[in-house]
Amino acid sequence: MDFGKIEKKWQKIWKAKKFYKTKDKISGKKNFYHLVMFPYPSGNLHIGHWYNFAPSDIFARFKKMSGFNILSPIGFDAFGLPAENAAIKRNIHPKDWTYKNIKTMSKQLESMGNMYDWSREIITADPQYYKWTQWMFLQLYKKGLVYKKKAPANWCPKCHTVLANEQVISGQCERCDSQVIQREIEQWLFKITDYADKLLKDLDDLDWPEKTKTMQRNWIGKSEGTEIEFKINDSEFKINIFTTRLDTIFGCTYLVMAPEHSLLKNNKLGINNYEEVKNYLDQAKNKSDLQRTELQKNKTGVELKGIKAINPFNNEEIPVYVADYVLGYYGTGAVMAVPAHDQRDFEFAKKYKLPIKQVICQNYPSPICPILEKAFTENGHLVDSKNFTGLTPQKAREEMANWLEKNKVGKKNINYKIRDWLVSRQRYWGAPIPIIYCDKCGIIPVPEKNLPVKLPNVKNYLPTEEGKSPLAHSKKFINTKCPQCGAQAKRETDTMDTFVCSSWYYLRYADPNNSKKFADPKKIKAWLPVNMYIGGAEHSVLHLLYARFLTKVLYDLKFINFKEPFASLKHQGIILGPDGQKMSKSRGNVIDPDELVRQFGSDCVRMYLAFMGQYDQGGPWNPTGILGIKRFLERIWNSKNIIKNQKSWVKNADIEKLFHQTIKKVSEDIENFQFNTAISALMVLLNEVEKHKNSLSISHYSLFLKLLAPFAPHLSEELWQKLENKKSIHLESWPKYNPELIKEKEFELIIQINGKIKDKMFVNSGISQQKAQEIALNSEKIKSAISPDQKIKKIIFVPDKLINIVI
RNA sequence: GCUCUCGUGGCGGAAUUGGCAUACGCGCGGCGCUUAGAACGCCGUCCCGCAAGGGUUAGAGGUUCAAAUCCUCUCGAGAGCACCA
Numbered sequence: 001m002d003f004g005k006i007e008k009k010w011q012k013i014w015k016a017k018k019f020y021k022t023k024d025k026i027s028g029k030k031n032f033y034h035l036v037m038f039p040y041p042s043g044n045l046h047i048g049h050w051y052n053f054a055p056s057d058i059f060a061r062f063k064k065m066s067g068f069n070i071l072s073p074i075g076f077d078a079f080g081l082p083a084e085n086a087a088i089k090r091n092i093h094p095k096d097w098t099y100k101n102i103k104t105m106s107k108q109l110e111s112m113g114n115m116y117d118w119s120r121e122i123i124t125a126d127p128q129y130y131k132w133t134q135w136m137f138l139q140l141y142k143k144g145l146v147y148k149k150k151a152p153a154n155w156c157p158k159c160h161t162v163l164a165n166e167q168v169i170s171g172q173c174e175r176c177d178s179q180v181i182q183r184e185i186e187q188w189l190f191k192i193t194d195y196a197d198k199l200l201k202d203l204d205d206l207d208w209p210e211k212t213k214t215m216q217r218n219w220i221g222k223s224e225g226t227e228i229e230f231k232i233n234d235s236e237f238k239i240n241i242f243t244t245r246l247d248t249i250f251g252c253t254y255l256v257m258a259p260e261h262s263l264l265k266n267n268k269l270g271i272n273n274y275e276e277v278k279n280y281l282d283q284a285k286n287k288s289d290l291q292r293t294e295l296q297k298n299k300t301g302v303e304l305k306g307i308k309a310i311n312p313f314n315n316e317e318i319p320v321y322v323a324d325y326v327l328g329y330y331g332t333g334a335v336m337a338v339p340a341h342d343q344r345d346f347e348f349a350k351k352y353k354l355p356i357k358q359v360i361c362q363n364y365p366s367p368i369c370p371i372l373e374k375a376f377t378e379n380g381h382l383v384d385s386k387n388f389t390g391l392t393p394q395k396a397r398e399e400m401a402n403w404l405e406k407n408k409v410g411k412k413n414i415n416y417k418i419r420d421w422l423v424s425r426q427r428y429w430g431a432p433i434p435i436i437y438c439d440k441c442g443i444i445p446v447p448e449k450n451l452p453v454k455l456p457n458v459k460n461y462l463p464t465e466e467g468k469s470p471l472a473h474s475k476k477f478i479n480t481k482c483p484q485c486g487a488q489a490k491r492e493t494d495t496m497d498t499f500v501c502s503s504w505y506y507l508r509y510a511d512p513n514n515s516k517k518f519a520d521p522k523k524i525k526a527w528l529p530v531n532m533y534i535g536g537a538e539h540s541v542l543h544l545l546y547a548r549f550l551t552k553v554l555y556d557l558k559f560i561n562f563k564e565p566f567a568s569l570k571h572q573g574i575i576l577g578p579d580g581q582k583m584s585k586s587r588g589n590v591i592d593p594d595e596l597v598r599q600f601g602s603d604c605v606r607m608y609l610a611f612m613g614q615y616d617q618g619g620p621w622n623p624t625g626i627l628g629i630k631r632f633l634e635r636i637w638n639s640k641n642i643i644k645n646q647k648s649w650v651k652n653a654d655i656e657k658l659f660h661q662t663i664k665k666v667s668e669d670i671e672n673f674q675f676n677t678a679i680s681a682l683m684v685l686l687n688e689v690e691k692h693k694n695s696l697s698i699s700h701y702s703l704f705l706k707l708l709a710p711f712a713p714h715l716s717e718e719l720w721q722k723l724e725n726k727k728s729i730h731l732e733s734w735p736k737y738n739p740e741l742i743k744e745k746e747f748e749l750i751i752q753i754n755g756k757i758k759d760k761m762f763v764n765s766g767i768s769q770q771k772a773q774e775i776a777l778n779s780e781k782i783k784s785a786i787s788p789d790q791k792i793k794k795i796i797f798v799p800d801k802l803i804n805i806v807i
Numbered sequence: 808g809c810u811c812u813c814g815u816g817g818c819g820g821a822a823u824u825g826g827c828a829u830a831c832g833c834g835c836g837g838c839g840c841u842u843a844g845a846a847c848g849c850c851g852u853c854c855c856g857c858a859a860g861g862g863u864u865a866g867a868g869g870u871u872c873a874a875a876u877c878c879u880c881u882c883g884a885g886a887g888c889a890c891c892a
Contacts, residue, residue: 170889211811215887218810223891243892256892299890325890335892343808344890417891540887611832613820617813625819628832631847677821680831687831750827755873757827796872802826806872 001637003601007714011113019728022071022117024526032068033527034060035506035566037535037543038075038122041083041101045108046583047591047609047621048575054606055572055615055675056534057114061710062670064115065734071527073509074109074116076102078125080498081159081175084429084461094429094461098125108594113602113713115730120512124501129508130431131452132518133501136550137423137434139557141445145191146423148443152260152285153422155183160463161426162187164497165419166219166542182285185467188424188433188494192549196220196416198563199548208569209616212540219541221417226401227332228410230255230309233317237269239309242331242415245341246404247396250385251359252336253349255309255320256301259284260328272306277322284324299325299348311336312409313400314386323348331415339375346375359385360393421546423497428461428470430495438482438489447483453491469493503546504554506530506565524560533566536574544569570673573618580620591621603712604629610675610711632683633715636708639686640719642693643701652695656741658688659700663737666707675711682707698723703735750802751776758785769797776803 014020025031036056039049057072064070078098087097102123109116122129140146153162158178162185167174192199200220203213225244232238239255257264259281267274280302301323308317325344326335339349340358349356361369364381382391388400404410424433432453434446446453456477461470471477471493482489504518510527511519529551535543544566551565576582577589584590596605608629613619662685669678685704689696702723709716709729720729744765749772751759759781763772773795776782786792786807794806 169887211886214811218888221888221891225892241892245892325892327891330891337892342892344892415891417888537886611819619819622819622833625833628819632832634847676819677831680821683831748827752826752873755826755871760827794872796826798826798873802873804826804872 001634003603003633003715004598006718007113007602010714010717011110015110018119019730020072020115020117021119023069024523026069029067029069031071031526032063032532033071033530034063034532035073035509035530035534037533037539038077038502038505039105040077040080041098041105042086043101043104045105045593047593047596048583050112050593050605051575051609051618052535052572053109053114054112055610055673057112057606058610058675058710059532059670059673060115061713061730062734064730065706065709065732067733070115071509072115072117073120073122074118075122075505075509076105076124077498077502077505078102078123079130079430079501081161081425081427081429084427085159085175087429088462095125095457098429111594111597111602112606120509122505122508122512124498124505127452127454128513128515130501132508133431133496133504134434134446134451134453135448135518136500136504137496138445138448140190140553143553143557145194145553146188147191148186148188150184150186152182152184153187154180155185155467156180159427160465160467162422162424164422164499166421166545182287183467187422189420189422190549192421192546193416193418195549195552196222196418198552199545202548202564206564206569207567209537209571212537212544212569212571215540216545219418219545223415223417225413225415226397226404226410227413228312228336228404230311230336232269233308233310235269235307237263239263239320239334240332241334241336242413243336245338245393246400247382247391247393248338248341248359249311249313249336249400250382250388251338251340251357252311252318253339253355253357254318254337256323256326256335256337256348257320258326258328258333259322259324261322261333264322269304269307271304273302273304277302277304280322287324299323299344299351301325301348301352303352312404312407319354321352329419330417340372341375341377343375343377346372357384359383364390421549423500424494425497426467426469427463427495428458430498431455431501432471433492433494433496435492436480436482436489437492438485438487440487441482441484444482444484444489450483455495469495471495499543499546502543503550506547507560521559528560529562529564530566531568533569534572537571571616573614573616575618576620578621596623596626600626600630601633601714603715604633607633607679607711611679613676615673615675632686633712635686635690636715636719639689639701640722642689642696643698646694646696648694649697650694652692655688655692655695655700658685659703660737660741663703663707663735664742667734667737670710679711682711705729706732706735747800749775751779751782752802752804753782753785754806755804758782765800769795769803772797772803776805
């Protein structure tokens with residue numbers, strides 16, 4: 001049977017009839033926004049894309065048949081580094097490369113037969129789209145959530161651009177794996193840190209995978225502690241430190257400042273050995289993140305000679321060091337070092353022969369504490385801590401913080417790990433940042449009416465080493481007039497991180513062709529927030545965090561009336577190559593879905609992907625089982641003859657019951673994204689039906705086709721129309737089961753002794769414990785298993801399941 | 808180092824969430840159909856045992872009438888973060 005032929009036929013008909021065009025409102029139906037993360041136009045679809053798009057379409061089709069008005073759009077995340085890098089490698093203009101890929105990938109996507117509304121397609125590299133990306137930038141700018149600063153940033157020497165914190169993986173560039181270095185450069189940032197608390201709190205109410213929420217929580221990294229002032233002796237300067245272990249302050253034997261600390265610039269503190277310190281600062285600056293990490297085991301630092309800091313709790317004078325194991329961007333950029341209770345301080349103190357003073361001890365009130373071979377970080381009681389001695393660390397932190405606040409030398413404070421989102425890129429293939437520099441007026445945002453700032457079609461799009469965008473070479477682009485005073489001015493030449501484009505695209509689908517607004521508020525209201533969002537877990541702290549941030553900003557600006565973009569979220573697993581490695585062209589382990597579709601048909605491929613295993617698990621691609629699905633579909637195709645050749649129909653209560661049980665099982669499984677067990681239930685049903693051919697009526701057969709429709713949209717449509725139905729099966733409503741009919745009249749009672757199965761027996765459903773007990777004790781097997789001298793201690797009865805005799 | 812997943816036949820995986828372990832599919836074996844094969848159909852297929860029966864969810868303990876499921880430790884695989892004070 002050539003399924004490919006049927007599939008092409010229906011795809012053509014659906015396209016011609018605009019069958020999947022979405023209406024914003026259908027009376028009597030609730031809207032349901034079903035969204036799959038839009039693809040990056042990298043070249044061709046691989047089987048991983050199919051795994052993302054095909055099973056999710058099963059869910060969408062099921063929801064549609066269940067009575068919802070579905071929005072299931074598609075588009076392309078078209079700007080960005082990888083496309084640009086790939087284009088450069090092939091010596092093609094990024095635009096040509098990207099649009100060529102979009103064309104191929106669209107064709108491939110169509111061959112899946114998904115219910116996408118192509119009239120709503122969006123492409124983020126389209127000026128009609130990025131006009132609004134630039135508009136978003138301006139809204140954030142107005143709200144004071146965008147700023148520019150010159151500071152060390154993650155620089156990828158191969159991509160010639162800065163990267164956001166989220167795009168640096170273990171000190172390496174997310175895209176090309178080059179070692180990222182720190183480079184002082186002018187950059188634009190979004191103040192995502194202002195939203196750290198909201199981003200954290202609102203996670204609680206989201207229907208998202210728990211691990212994804214955990215990842216975001218860790219990324220945001222809330223940490224409650226105390227900020228303390230340490231005065232410098234004979235000086236007006238103070239060093240502020242942040243700690244979560246205030247209880248250990250009597251064990252503080254020195255302070256450490258990060259090399260980036262502002263008090264270290266130009267020898268403000270009047271240090272005696274500034275030459276030496278300056279040398280150290282310069283060295284630290286040139287270290288990459290990775291180098292700094294690699295040196296974890298071998299910490300370095302320099303003492304600031306000639307100054308001492310004063311511990312406010314005991315007025316002890318302690319030395320101050322600069323060391324790059326302290327981070328400049330976290331907390332206050334300085335810490336109090338307690339070697340006895342912090343492993344990093346412990347290592348440093350050992351190396352520089354600094355005192356290690358234990359103030360938390362397990363043995364309290366015994367005065368003898370064990371000698372430390374590493375930092376002691378567990379719980380105990382305070383020792384050698386003046387009037388705080390004897391307290392638990394928890395209690396001590398409370399009381400010490402009160403003491404600090406009373407004496408005005410410190411206060412409770414909260415720090416977050418998350419850093420501001422660096423959005424500027426020194427690259428060509430992105431949305432230009434809508435900013436103008438005027439000698440007189442300074443930094444001026446482009447007026448909204450002048451948007452979009454179009455990306456010019458330049459010949460020279462190669463990135464440059466000096467840290468400037470290729471757009472800096474385009475005189476036509478740079479030179480402009482100041483919107484405020486009209487004088488000659490220059491445009492910003494950096495472009496935006498592609499994650500800015502993708503952080504709001506879900507809003508645009510509600511109204512993709514609007515030229516006056518990013519979307520009509522009525523249409524936004526009709527569809528958003530997204531009801532079901534599906535995509536890879538690799539975006540947990542990138543796209544998914546950025547999208548939440550932008551939604552919250554738009555909410556605060558009153559453009560939208562919801563705080564979270566994606567009500568429910570599901571991740572699909574990753575399909576690896578047959579060798580168990582990540583699929584990549586260089587490894588040569590990429591599976592081409594087109595070839596599989598030619599061989600088996602798209603219904604078969606999508607169904608096999610759904611059948612392979614749990615949707616969120618993935619794993620190595622193993623094609624051996626696809627024949628099972630192929631056979632299943634062939635059997636369904638042949639089953640039309642059962643009806644045709646049927647002479648007399650015999651009602652069969654068991655088959656009747658199985659049908660209703662299958663409706664229940666399939667419905668619940670699709671709702672829970674358990675497509676594999678839903679398909680297996682359909683297989684069980686077909687197996688039974690084939691055994692009792694004469695008990696299959698036309699209405700049973702129709703019902704089966706409806707259950708099949710989300711999984712195999714083409715085949716089910718073909719068979720449906722062969723039954724002389726005029727309308728499409730995809731306009732039918734999802735079958736409902738009769739709760740009365742699925743009830744089992746009998747069940748197999750499991751009879752256990754001490755939890756081990758000894759006998760099984762069919763009995764009527766709903767029997768009482770008494771009755772079950774009687775039956776169980778009368779069983780020959782049970783009788784012989786219990787010797788006369790053994791007494792029954794207890795009997796456990798689980799209704800309609802089992803009875804357990806404890807002896 | 809920290810945070811978090813996961814480990815079930817030869818393979819992909821089920822198990823109503825603590826109540827019949829191995830559903831469904833692949834593969835394999837046997838039989839049928841066939842000149843033969845392919846395809847298809849039927850039967851079998853966790854291990855030991857002729858059987859009665861016993862054992863089995865990476866391994867070892869524990870909780871429970873009852874554990875693949877909960878707890879502790881060990882081993883193994885994977886993901887994310889990583890000097891965050």
